[in-house]
Amino acid sequence: MSENYKKRRLAVIPARGGSKRIHKKNIKPFLGEPIILRVLKEVTESNLFTEIHVSTEDKEIAEIVSNAGYKIKFLRDENLSGDTTPLSDVLNQVVMKYKDLGESFETIALI
Numbered sequence: 001m002s003e004n005y006k007k008r009r010l011a012v013i014p015a016r017g018g019s020k021r022i023h024k025k026n027i028k029p030f031l032g033e034p035i036i037l038r039v040l041k042e043v044t045e046s047n048l049f050t051e052i053h054v055s056t057e058d059k060e061i062a063e064i065v066s067n068a069g070y071k072i073k074f075l076r077d078e079n080l081s082g083d084t085t086p087l088s089d090v091l092n093q094v095v096m097k098y099k100d101l102g103e104s105f106e107t108i109a110l111i
Contacts, residue, residue, distance in 0.1 A: 010105040011049040012094050013039055016081045017058025026061055036061060037068050043111055051105070053098075055090055057081040073101065 015026040015036050022028065026036040036054065043052055054065050057076040065072055074097050080090050087110060095108065 007107065008051065008103075008105045009049045009107040009109070010094075010098070011043050011052045011109050011111050012091060013043065013052065013054045013111045014087060014090055015054050015056040015058070015061050016076070017056065017061055018081055018083070020083060024060075026056075026058075027064055034064055036065060039111065040065065040068070040070055049109070051098075051103070053094055055094055073097070 019025045027034040055076045057078050062072050
């Protein structure tokens with residue numbers, strides 16, 4: 001294996017917009033900023049991941065994330081945003097979409 005080989009690691013942060021218990025919980029302020037941005041900041045500062053993906057179908061969440069300087073390459077399919085959707089289905093969609101973009105990862109972490 002080449003010295004220049006860099007292991008690619010993906011962090012997937014699920015953030016659907018349709019939370020029933022706490023409406024829009026991912027964008028509710030916590031200590032002065034939306035929860036999703038606090039999570040993104042911590043994951044980014046860990047320097048553990050080569051790619052961070054917020055899996056959301058919600059345009060408002062996507063806009064907040066994008067406006068803060070984080071890139072969302074694609075939105076989650078609406079049919080994977082229900083209360084009973086298994087996270088394994090969400091992760092599978094993320095992996096397949098990245099594969100379609102020609103990207104693969106050695107490690108994938110659900111945050």
